[in-house]
Amino acid sequence: MTEILISPQLAFSALVLGSLYSLIALGLNLVYGTMRLLNIAHGDLIMVGAYATFWFFTLTGMSPLVGLPLVAGIAAAIGIILYFSIFRRQLSGTDRVERIEANSLLLFFGVSVILQNTVAMMFSGSPRAYQFLDTVYEVSGLMMTGNRLAILVIAAILLTSVVLFLSRSQYGLSISALIQNQTAARVVGINVSRLQFVSFISGFALAGIAGALVSMTEQISPFMGFPFTIAAFVVIILGGLGNIKGGIIAGMLLGFVEIYVVVLTSANFRSMLIYGLFVGILLLRPEGLLGKTRRH
Amino acid sequence: MSLLTVRGIAKSFGGVRALGSVDLHVQQGETLGLMGSNGAGKTTLFGIIAGHIRPTSGDVWFHDRSIRGLSPDKVCRLGIARTFQIVRPFAGLTVRENVEIALLFGSKSRDGQDILSEKAMTVLAEVGLEAHAGALAATLTLSARKRLEVARAIATDPELLLLDEVMAGLNPREGEDMVELIKQIKLRRPLSIVLVEHVVKALTALSDRIVVLHQGEIIVDGLPSEVVRHPTVRSAYFGDE
Amino acid sequence: MTSVFSLAKMRFVWFLFAGVLLIAQVPSILGSYWTLIALNLMMWVAMTQSWTLFSGMTGYISLGHVVFYGVGAYVVASTFNSIPLWLAVPMGGIAAALLALVVSLPVLRVRGPYFVILTFGLAELVKFSILNLETVSGNSSRLLFGTPSVEILLYCMIGLVVFATLTTLIVTHSRFGRGLTVIREDEVAAATVGVPVLRYKIIAFTVSAIVPGMAGGLMALKSTYFEVLQVFNPIISFTVVTMAIIGGSGDVRGPFLGAVFLVLLSELFWTTAPQFYMILVGLFLILFVIFAPNGIAAFLDKLQISRRSG
Numbered sequence: 001m002t003e004i005l006i007s008p009q010l011a012f013s014a015l016v017l018g019s020l021y022s023l024i025a026l027g028l029n030l031v032y033g034t035m036r037l038l039n040i041a042h043g044d045l046i047m048v049g050a051y052a053t054f055w056f057f058t059l060t061g062m063s064p065l066v067g068l069p070l071v072a073g074i075a076a077a078i079g080i081i082l083y084f085s086i087f088r089r090q091l092s093g094t095d096r097v098e099r100i101e102a103n104s105l106l107l108f109f110g111v112s113v114i115l116q117n118t119v120a121m122m123f124s125g126s127p128r129a130y131q132f133l134d135t136v137y138e139v140s141g142l143m144m145t146g147n148r149l150a151i152l153v154i155a156a157i158l159l160t161s162v163v164l165f166l167s168r169s170q171y172g173l174s175i176s177a178l179i180q181n182q183t184a185a186r187v188v189g190i191n192v193s194r195l196q197f198v199s200f201i202s203g204f205a206l207a208g209i210a211g212a213l214v215s216m217t218e219q220i221s222p223f224m225g226f227p228f229t230i231a232a233f234v235v236i237i238l239g240g241l242g243n244i245k246g247g248i249i250a251g252m253l254l255g256f257v258e259i260y261v262v263v264l265t266s267a268n269f270r271s272m273l274i275y276g277l278f279v280g281i282l283l284l285r286p287e288g289l290l291g292k293t294r295r296h
Numbered sequence: 297m298s299l300l301t302v303r304g305i306a307k308s309f310g311g312v313r314a315l316g317s318v319d320l321h322v323q324q325g326e327t328l329g330l331m332g333s334n335g336a337g338k339t340t341l342f343g344i345i346a347g348h349i350r351p352t353s354g355d356v357w358f359h360d361r362s363i364r365g366l367s368p369d370k371v372c373r374l375g376i377a378r379t380f381q382i383v384r385p386f387a388g389l390t391v392r393e394n395v396e397i398a399l400l401f402g403s404k405s406r407d408g409q410d411i412l413s414e415k416a417m418t419v420l421a422e423v424g425l426e427a428h429a430g431a432l433a434a435t436l437t438l439s440a441r442k443r444l445e446v447a448r449a450i451a452t453d454p455e456l457l458l459l460d461e462v463m464a465g466l467n468p469r470e471g472e473d474m475v476e477l478i479k480q481i482k483l484r485r486p487l488s489i490v491l492v493e494h495v496v497k498a499l500t501a502l503s504d505r506i507v508v509l510h511q512g513e514i515i516v517d518g519l520p521s522e523v524v525r526h527p528t529v530r531s532a533y534f535g536d537e
Numbered sequence: 538m539t540s541v542f543s544l545a546k547m548r549f550v551w552f553l554f555a556g557v558l559l560i561a562q563v564p565s566i567l568g569s570y571w572t573l574i575a576l577n578l579m580m581w582v583a584m585t586q587s588w589t590l591f592s593g594m595t596g597y598i599s600l601g602h603v604v605f606y607g608v609g610a611y612v613v614a615s616t617f618n619s620i621p622l623w624l625a626v627p628m629g630g631i632a633a634a635l636l637a638l639v640v641s642l643p644v645l646r647v648r649g650p651y652f653v654i655l656t657f658g659l660a661e662l663v664k665f666s667i668l669n670l671e672t673v674s675g676n677s678s679r680l681l682f683g684t685p686s687v688e689i690l691l692y693c694m695i696g697l698v699v700f701a702t703l704t705t706l707i708v709t710h711s712r713f714g715r716g717l718t719v720i721r722e723d724e725v726a727a728a729t730v731g732v733p734v735l736r737y738k739i740i741a742f743t744v745s746a747i748v749p750g751m752a753g754g755l756m757a758l759k760s761t762y763f764e765v766l767q768v769f770n771p772i773i774s775f776t777v778v779t780m781a782i783i784g785g786s787g788d789v790r791g792p793f794l795g796a797v798f799l800v801l802l803s804e805l806f807w808t809t810a811p812q813f814y815m816i817l818v819g820l821f822l823i824l825f826v827i828f829a830p831n832g833i834a835a836f837l838d839k840l841q842i843s844r845r846s847g
Contacts, residue, residue: 038650086827101650102598106782106826109600109775113819117812125812226771230661233654268669275662282655283643346729367735368728377729384726386719397719400712402731452730 008142010259016148018255019155020210024228025235025247026162027206033179033242034199037087037104041112042207042232043225045075049211050220051119057130064132064212065150075208079201082111087200112225120222127221147216154213158206159248166244175199179242227271230278237281297360299324299488300345300376300456305354306512307340314340316512317354322456327482327489329503329520331496331529337512338492339381342458346378347371358456372402377454379445381461381492385433392416392429394444395451402452416451422484423447423477439470443477450481456488463495475501500524553702553793557695564688572687576759578800579694583752584773585780585792586701590708591745592778593786595738596721597645601656602777604663605633605746607769609753611667614679614763622685626693626754633750634743636663641739648724657771664769671765678764681757690759694752701748705789708741717741772815779822785832794833 028042039045052071056062086107133146166172178185178195186192214220214228235254239246254277262270298321307315315337322328332338343349345356347368355364363371386394395416399405407415420426423443428436433444442462449457459478463471475498481487482502493499499506500520508516508529516526523529560579564572584602592599609629616625640659647655671677708714716737719727728734757763776799784795799818806814829836 038654040654086823102596102653103826103830105600105650105653106598106778107823109778110819110822110826113775113822114816117815117819121810121812121816230658268665268672271665272662272669275658275665278658279655279662282647282651282658348725348728367733368725369731369733372729372731380726380729384723384729386722386726388722389719397715397727397732398730401716401727401733448730 010263012142012144012148014256014259015252016152016255017259018252019152019159020213020251021231021235021255022159022248022251023155023206023213024210024232025239025251026159026244027203027210028232029203029236029239029242029244029247030175030199030206031203032236033244034175034196035087036101037108038101038233039108039203040105040229040233041108041115041225042203043227043229044112044115045078045204045207045225046211046214046228047119047220047222047225048078048115049075049208050215050218050224051123051128051211051222052208053212053215054128054130054220055123057132064216065154068154068209068212071208071212072205075211076201076205078115079204083197083200086111112229116222116225123222125222127219129219130215132216145217151213151216154209158209162206163245163248176244179244227274230274234274234278234281238277297324298322298357299359300490301357302341302345303355303357305341305344305356306352307337307344307349308352313512315344315351318509318512318514320507320514320517322488322490324455325486325488326504327491327502329499329506330490330492330509331494331499331506331523332509337509339460341509342378342460342490342492345371346376346458369401372452372454375453375455376458377402377449377452377456378458379442379449379460379462381464383438383441383445385436385441385444385448387432387434389433390430391425391433391436391444392420394433395419395447398448398451402454404453419447419451422450422481438465439473442466442474446477446481450485450487454487456490459489459491459493461492461494463493463498471495471498474498478502496524550702550706550789553790554699557699561692561695564691569687572691573759574800574804576687576691576694578796579691579698580752580756581776581780581796581800582792583694583697583701583748584777585784585796586698586705586789587745587748588777589781589786589792590701590705591738591741593781593791594708594714594717594721595741597738598653598778599656600653600771600774600778601658601660602749603769603771603773604656604660605637605749606753606756606773607660607664607667607765608633608636609750610757610763610768611753611765612750613754613757614681617679617681622758626751626758629754630747630750633746633753637743637746638739641742645735645738645742657774660769660771660774664765667769668765678762681761681763684758684761687759690755693755697748697751697755701792702789704744709788713737713740776818779818779825781832782825782830783821783832785834785836787831788834790837791832791834794837798833 024042024046028039031037031039049071052074053064053067056067056070057064087104133150137144137146137149166176174185174190175195175198177188178190178192182192231254235250236247238253239248239250258270258273261273300322302318302320305315305318306313318337318341320328330338330341340349344351345363347363347366347370350365355362357363358374358376363374366374386397389397392413396412399412399415399419405412405415417426417429420429423446425440425443425447428440433441436444446459446462462478463474466474478489479502482489489502491499491502503520505518506516506520506523507514508523508526510528515528516523518526560575563575584606588599588602591597609626609632612629612632613622613625616628620628644652644655644659708717716727716732719732720734720737724734753768757768780795780799781791782795783798784793785791802817803814806817825832
C-alpha cells in the first residue's frame with residue numbers, strides 16, 4: 001500500500017489534476033474577484049470547451065493544442081454575449097448587493113441548463129472521447145502519457161503568465177487593485193467596468209481552455225460540468241474568495257487530496273468528499289466574510 | 297446603579313484592533329454623547345452592545361444582567377433599541393408597516409391589526425411622519441428616513457436608545473429639527489440615550505455627559521463644557537491650537 | 538381592512554378549491570393518462586408551494602429542495618415491506634423535517650448566494666451519502682410491488698396541495714409571516730426591532746420540508762421504483778425554483794401558475810425533444826428573473842389595478 005502511495009505515478013496524476021483545478025479556479029476567481037458573481041455555469045463552460053475541441057478534432061483533425069486559442073475564443077464569445085445581455089443590467093440595478101448576487105446565481109443556473117441541453121441536442125447525451133497524444137513516455141520509471149504532460153505544461157504556462165501579468169503589468173495591477181477594493185480602485189481612476197469586462201471574458205476563456213485540456217484525457221458528456229463547478233468552488237473558497245494565488249495553491253491541494261483519497265478509499269467516496277468539503281467549508285467560513293455587504 | 301455598564305470591551309477584526317479596552321456606563325435617564333473620529337470604534341461599540349458583534353473580550357451589563365453574546369432581537373426585547381448610521385428602512389413596506397413591525401415584535405403588545413395601526417400612527421405623529429404613513433419607505437427623503445428609523449426604535453418601547461450618527465447627511469436646518477425631535481422624545485418618554493455624533497453642536501445641545509473615543513480607547517469622560525475645552529479633544533477635532 | 542389584493546386572492550383561492558375538486562374527478566372522467574398528468578401537476582404545485590413557504594417568504598433561495606423529496610422517497614422505499622404506507626409516507630415527511638431541523642442551525646447562518654450554493658451542495662452530499670449507503674447494503678435500486686393505485690395517490694397528493702396552500706395562506710397572514718417578510722427585506726434591521734430571526738428561519742425551513750418529504754414518498758409509490766440518482770435529481774430543485782419564479786413567489790397563487798405553465802410546456806415538448814424543453818425552461822428562468830422577478834401573479838395583479846383604474 002505504501003508503495004502505491006509514494007509512487008511517482010500517483011504524484012504525477014495528482015500534479016496534473018491539481019494544475020487543472022488551479023486553472024479552473026483561476027477563471028472563477030477572476031470573475032468573482034472583480035464582479036462578486038458566483039458563476040455556477042463555470043463547469044459548463046469547461047464542457048463547451050471540451051466539446052469544441054472534440055468537434056474540431058474529429059471534424060478537421062485539428063490538434064487540440066493548436067485549437068486552444070480558437071476554443072478560448074468561443075468561450076470568451078459566450079462570455080461577451082452573457083455580459084452584455086444579462087449581467088450589465090444586473091449590476092446596475094438598485095437592489096441590495098446580496099439580492100443581486102443571489103439573482104445572478106439563478107441566472108447562471110439558467111445559463112448552465114441552456115448550455116448543457118444545447119450541447120446535448122447537438123451531440124446527443126452519450127459520452128464521447130477521442131484519442132490524442134496517446135504515446136507514453138517513460139522518464140526514470142515514471143510513465144507519462146503525452147496528453148497529460150501537455151496538460152501540465154500548458155496549465156503551468158498559463159498559470160505563471162497570468163500571475164505575472166497580474167502582479168507586474170500595469171493593466172494586471174489595476175485588476176488586482178480592483179479585486180482588493182472596488183471603491184478605492186474607482187477613486188484612483190481605474191476604469192472599473194472595462195476591467196470587469198476583461199476579467200469576465202478572461203475567466204470564461206480560461207474555462208474553455210481547461211475544457212480543451214480535459215477533453216484530451218477524459219470522456220466528455222454534456223453533463224460533465226457540475227462536478228467541475230463544485231470542485232472549483234471548493235478551491236476558491238479554500239484559497240480565499242478572490243485570492244488568485246490562494247486559489248492556485250488550493251487547486252493543487254485539492255488535486256492531491258482527491259487522488260490520494262480515491263486511492264485509499266474508492267471512487268464512490270470521491271463525490272462525497274468533494275461535496276462534503278464544499279458544504280464544510282461554506283459552513284465554517286469566518287463570520288466576518290458572510291453576509292457582510294462588501295463596499296462597492 | 298448604572299443602566300448600562302460596559303467593562304473592558306475589546307474587539308479585533310483579524311489583525312485590526314477596533315476597540316482597545318473600553319469602560320463606560322450610562323445612568324438611568326441620562327443622555328451620553330459619544331464622539332470620536334471615523335474608525336475610532338463607535339459603531340463597533342454599538343454593534344457589540346446591540347448584539348450584532350461579539351466582543352473579543354470584556355462584558356456588557358444591562359440592569360446588572362450580562363447581555364454579552366445575546367442575539368440582537370433578544371437585546372431589543374430587553375429594552376435596548378438602536379438606529380443605524382446608514383439607515384435601513386424596510387424599503388418594500390409602507391412607513392406605517394415599518395413601525396407596526398417594530399411594535400409587533402419589539403414591544404410587549406400583541407394587538408390586533410386595528411389597535412396596531414393606531415399605535416403606529418401615534419408613534420409616527422411623534423416623529424412628524426403621519427402624513428407619509430401610507431407611502432413606501434423607499435420613497436422617503438433621507439431626513440424622513442432618519443425619522444422613520446427613530447420611530448421604529450422608539451416603537452419597541454426601549455429604556456435605552458442608541459442613536460448612531462442620526463445627523464449624518466442632514467443639512468443644518470434638518471439637523472436642528474432632529475435635535476428638537478430628540479429633545480421632545482426625551483421629554484415624553486423615560487429614556488436613556490447614547491448619542492454618537494460628529495456634529496459637536498448637537499452633542500453639546502443634547503448630552504448630559506460626553507465620552508470621547510480615540511483609536512479604540514476612551515480618552516475623555518466629562519461634562520460637555522469640559523470636554524469641548526479638553527486639549528486632546530481640541531487637537532484631534534478642531535486642529536492644533 | 539380589505540384591499541384589492543386580498544379580494545382577488547380570496548376569489549382565486551375559491552377558484553382553486555373548485556379546480557382541485559374538479560381534478561379529483563379526472564380519474565373517473567378522463568382515464569389513466571390524464572390521471573398521471575394530474576398527479577404530476579399536483580406534485581409540482583405541492584413542491585413549489587412548500588418551497589415558497591421558506592424561500593419565497595424569507596428570500597433565502599434554496600436550490601436543494603429535492604433533498605427533502607428524496608429523503609421521503611427513501612423512507613418509503615426502504616420501509617416498504619415492513620411499515621404500512623399510511624405510516625411510512627408521513628414518516629417520510631417527518632424524516633425530511635428532522636433533516637431540515639438538524640442542518641438548519643449551521644446552514645441558516647450563511648447568507649445570500651452562499652446559502653444558495655450551500656443548499657445545492659448539501660442536497661448532493663445527502664444524495665451521495667445515501668447512494669453509498671444503498672451500495673454498501675447491496676441495493677442498486679429498489680422495486681416496490683403492490684403499490685396503491687394512481688387514483689389514490691392523486692387524492693393524497695391533492696391533500697398535500699391543500700395542506701401546503703392552507704399553510705402558506707395562514708402563515709402569510711400571521712405575525713410569523715410578517716416576521717418572515719421583513720427578514721427578507723432586511724434581516725439585520727429586523728433583528729434590531731425584535732424579530733427572532735434565527736428561530737423563525739429554522740421554523741419556516743423545517744415546516745417547508747414536510748410536504749416535499751411526503752410528496753417524495755407518494756411519487757416513489759407511483760413509479761414503483763426507487764433509485765437514488767433519479768430521486769435526488771437536482772433538476773427537480775431547479776424546476777421548483779423556476780416554477781416559483783415564473784408563477785410568482787410572493788403568494789399562494791404563484792406555485793399553481795408556475796406549475797401549470799411548465800407542465801403545459803413539458804406536455805408539448807417532453808416526448809419529442811426533452812432537451813429543447815429544458816432549454817426553454819432555462820430561458821424562461823432567465824427572462825423572468827430579469828424582467829418579471831415577481832412572476833405571473835404580480836403581472837395579474839397589475840392587470841387588476843389597471844382594469845380598475847381604466
